[in-house]
Amino acid sequence: MIRGLGALVRKDLLRQLKDAKGFAIYMCVPLLLTFIMGISFGGGVFGESGISAVPLVICGGDLPSVLEDRLAQGLQESGFFQVTWADTAEAARLVSRGDASAALVLPDGLLRDFFSGRAVEVQLWKDPNSAVKAGIVESILAGVMRQYQAGEAAYRALWPEDAFPEAAGEDDAVDALFGGEPDRLLRSLREDATFGREFLDRLERGAVFARTLETPSISLELHDRQDWEAAQGDARQSRNLHDYFLPAFAVFFMMFSAAAMARELHRERETRTLARLLTGPVTVGTVALGKWLTAVIMCSLQLLVLLACGGLLFQLRVGSAPVALLFVSVAAAAAAASVYLALGLVVRTEKAMDALTTVFTLTCGMLGGNFFPVEFMPPALHYAGLVTFNYWANRAFSDLITRGEGLASVTPAIVVLWTIAVVGLVLAIAIFTVRQRKGVAA
Amino acid sequence: MIEVHELVKTYGAKVAVNRLSFAVAEGELFGLLGPNGAGKTTTISVLSTLLPASGGRAVVAGCDVARDPQGVRERIGVVPQEIALYEDLSARDNLLFWGRLYGLGGPDLKRRVEEMLEAVELAEHARQRVGSFSGGMKRRLNLAAGLMHGPQVLFLDEPTVGIDAQARKKILDLIRRLNADGLTILYTTHYLEEAEQLCHRIGVIDRGELAALGDKEDLIRQIGDEDTIRFDLPESLLPEFAEAAARWPGAGAVSHARGLAQLRAADGARILPEIQSWLAARGQSLAHLEVERPNLETLYLNLTGRALRE
Numbered sequence: 231m232i233r234g235l236g237a238l239v240r241k242d243l244l245r246q247l248k249d250a251k252g253f254a255i256y257m258c259v260p261l262l263l264t265f266i267m268g269i270s271f272g273g274g275v276f277g278e279s280g281i282s283a284v285p286l287v288i289c290g291g292d293l294p295s296v297l298e299d300r301l302a303q304g305l306q307e308s309g310f311f312q313v314t315w316a317d318t319a320e321a322a323r324l325v326s327r328g329d330a331s332a333a334l335v336l337p338d339g340l341l342r343d344f345f346s347g348r349a350v351e352v353q354l355w356k357d358p359n360s361a362v363k364a365g366i367v368e369s370i371l372a373g374v375m376r377q378y379q380a381g382e383a384a385y386r387a388l389w390p391e392d393a394f395p396e397a398a399g400e401d402d403a404v405d406a407l408f409g410g411e412p413d414r415l416l417r418s419l420r421e422d423a424t425f426g427r428e429f430l431d432r433l434e435r436g437a438v439f440a441r442t443l444e445t446p447s448i449s450l451e452l453h454d455r456q457d458w459e460a461a462q463g464d465a466r467q468s469r470n471l472h473d474y475f476l477p478a479f480a481v482f483f484m485m486f487s488a489a490a491m492a493r494e495l496h497r498e499r500e501t502r503t504l505a506r507l508l509t510g511p512v513t514v515g516t517v518a519l520g521k522w523l524t525a526v527i528m529c530s531l532q533l534l535v536l537l538a539c540g541g542l543l544f545q546l547r548v549g550s551a552p553v554a555l556l557f558v559s560v561a562a563a564a565a566a567a568s569v570y571l572a573l574g575l576v577v578r579t580e581k582a583m584d585a586l587t588t589v590f591t592l593t594c595g596m597l598g599g600n601f602f603p604v605e606f607m608p609p610a611l612h613y614a615g616l617v618t619f620n621y622w623a624n625r626a627f628s629d630l631i632t633r634g635e636g637l638a639s640v641t642p643a644i645v646v647l648w649t650i651a652v653v654g655l656v657l658a659i660a661i662f663t664v665r666q667r668k669g670v671a672a
Numbered sequence: 673m674i675e676v677h678e679l680v681k682t683y684g685a686k687v688a689v690n691r692l693s694f695a696v697a698e699g700e701l702f703g704l705l706g707p708n709g710a711g712k713t714t715t716i717s718v719l720s721t722l723l724p725a726s727g728g729r730a731v732v733a734g735c736d737v738a739r740d741p742q743g744v745r746e747r748i749g750v751v752p753q754e755i756a757l758y759e760d761l762s763a764r765d766n767l768l769f770w771g772r773l774y775g776l777g778g779p780d781l782k783r784r785v786e787e788m789l790e791a792v793e794l795a796e797h798a799r800q801r802v803g804s805f806s807g808g809m810k811r812r813l814n815l816a817a818g819l820m821h822g823p824q825v826l827f828l829d830e831p832t833v834g835i836d837a838q839a840r841k842k843i844l845d846l847i848r849r850l851n852a853d854g855l856t857i858l859y860t861t862h863y864l865e866e867a868e869q870l871c872h873r874i875g876v877i878d879r880g881e882l883a884a885l886g887d888k889e890d891l892i893r894q895i896g897d898e899d900t901i902r903f904d905l906p907e908s909l910l911p912e913f914a915e916a917a918a919r920w921p922g923a924g925a926v927s928h929a930r931g932l933a934q935l936r937a938a939d940g941a942r943i944l945p946e947i948q949s950w951l952a953a954r955g956q957s958l959a960h961l962e963v964e965r966p967n968l969e970t971l972y973l974n975l976t977g978r979a980l981r982e
């Protein structure tokens with residue numbers, strides 16, 4: 231055991247515990263931020279209400295009531311929407327008052343126009359103040375549209391000769407069918423054998439097409455959280471934003487804690503205790519190591535407690551690989567402790583250190599994906615993120631928590647974090663030793 | 673126990689300690705006396721291995737400060753000029769820490785902590801946060817922290833600055849006791865009377881240089897055994913007076929300050945009648961007469977040319 235190290239760490243831990251207020255802030259703020267994210271986007275104890283209950287109003291035009299019911303049922307069952315029906319005036323009022331996030335406006339004669347080949351325009355009115363929810367409706371609707379358009383394109387490719395009539399009103403039979411004149415259709419079928427054959431032919435193909443649409447080979451499936459968890463095993467995607475935000479915030483605030491603890495070295499210089507320590511039997515290396523160990527212990531604790539709170543409050547799946555979670559937390563804390571210790575020793579005063587570490591933490595937080603996933607950034611910055619230590623911590627946590635992976639898949643990240651930790655610590659001790667030789671360590 | 677040879681310490685162009693040499697024997701209580709900025713703290717910093725020397729050599733408790741700093745650190749205790757304690761911890765936790773740092777532990781450590789708390793009369797405040805202590809209490813704890821591990825040599829850097837007379841007496845008594853138990857002490861101060869009362873020998877330091885060295889009698893002998901006589905004299909008469917005084921047996925240097933003539937003389941009493949008759953011949957009378965026996969104060973003033981703060 232390195233002489234005096236135990237005494238130093240014990241003293242620093244005791245001091246940290248006496249400063250419970252500071253620690254509590256670093257613990258509470260990430261939870262609070264995650265909570266805010268939670269009520270903004272939903273999930274966890276806030277129920278599935280956030281995303282899944284987008285208030286949507288539909289103006290049905292003259293859709294037959296059977297279809298109306300089917301549509302409403304389908305939308306409700308998806309779990310994403312709370313559907314109401316209204317006429318266009320009422321829909322406009324609901325959306326402009328913010329009582330509905332969006333209105334889906336189906337034109338009169340929709341079905342008839344569709345089957346007779348006329349262009350159909352479905353409108354979506356969005357509440358600009360509810361961009362996220364309205365955006366969800368829009369993207370789902372766009373998906374559905376694409377699906378139908380693909381289906382139609384496929385139909386035309388298969389049966390080009392069977393293109394729907396180009397001009398409106400030319401096909402009397404279709405007009406008759408949907409225009410409430412079934413007699414005229416029946417008369418045509420009876421009197422014109424060619425028309426009858428063609429019409430039956432078309433009906434048959436139409437039925438094939440309809441079946442294809444009913445059981446599409448490619449489909450957009452929307453799952454809510456329960457489905458996803460039930461199907462977990464091989465499921466790889468979660469819609470729960472806490473899975474991303476809580477570990478990201480935990481790492482970010484752990485970085486602040488590590489900076490605060492490295493700052494203690496400057497505090498000890500200012501209170502002259504550092505000078506006193508250095509006239510004692512300990513080397514600067516031991517003093518630095520003591521600060522490092524204290525920071526590793528406190529920062530690991532902070533991460534673990536935060537993640538455990540996340541598990542309790544936001545149903546974060548933290549329990550699937552507890553050993554891996556512990557290893558990642560300690561490795562992340564070790565890397566942070568080293569980086570900030572070295573950073574603190576580069577500058578001479580606490581003020582300078584504050585400025586430097588704030589800029590550093592914000593930059594690394596941004597690049598490393600603590601504010602939003604790095605995939606959202608342009609590729610060049612994405613690669614810049616790879617050199618930040620917090621990127622590796624975030625990545626390992628998201629592998630464990632979001633993707634439900636185990637120790638094996640986070641081992642590379644743990645190795646990277648420990649490499650940063652060792653290099654940073656050696657650098658810090660080297661700088662400190664040089665300082666002491668020059669007589670400016672304390 | 674402490675040997676200092678031609679020690680030099682510079683901060684850039686500033687020479688803080690210039691070719692300082694002195695030695696402190698085992699069991700001695702040595703005073704380093706000097707005004708602000710004289711280089712006392714710098715000297716202690718070099719001797720306690722906190723600062724590397726720019727020149728010269730120093731050996732403390734048998735270890736060379738440059739070659740074996742670790743050996744020095746094991747054997748010394750340092751009580752810094754500024755309070756160096758953890759204010760967020762209690763008095764006891766502070767002492768426990770400094771004890772553990774030197775490898776103390778178990779019942780020995782506990783006993784030592786209680787002993788030191790008693791010695792500095794802080795036992796009742798052991799559990800109190802140091803941040804809530806008065807200046808005097810902090811000073812005493814600061815001293816106790818430097819004693820926890822029972823050092824062979826103790827460096828005390830102005831341990832009584834800024835505290836009241838009662839607290840000061842307590843600290844000085846403790847220092848005397850420690851020294852009586854055989855502890856070698858280097859004590860710096862800018863209080864002349866402290867050095868005079870407390871120390872066996874005194875080194876007077878000014879602008880980084882040793883101006884005088886020895887026990888009280890040695891130092892007084894250094895300024896000669898001359899009395900100083902002061903009396904009213906218009907400045908215009910000074911040259912004539914100096915001329916006359918030069919012929920008187922035993923008379924020394926003549927100077928003038930704030931309307932007073934000053935004459936150094938081997939025996940003040942014998943020369944007074946001469947002065948009186950010289951003044952009478954010029955229609956003056958002897959007024960505001962002061963005769964001063966030689967003391968450390970005059971020595972100190974002569975050496976450092978500066979009045980003390982207090």
Ligand SMILES: Nc1ncnc2c1ncn2[C@@H]1O[C@H](COP(=O)(O)OP(=O)(O)OP(=O)(O)O)[C@@H](O)[C@H]1O
Pocket residue numbers: 683686687688706707708709710711712713714715753862
């Ligand atoms: N780190 C430093 N850099 C530059 N100059 C310094 C430094 N430390 C001290 N000095 C200068 O060296 C000289 C000696 O300072 P030192 O602190 O040793 O004096 P001191 O005798 O302890 O004074 P005091 O009674 O005020 O404590 C002073 O002129 C001071 O300004």
Ligand SMILES: [Mg+2]
Pocket residue numbers: 712713714753829
């Ligand atoms: Mg000083």
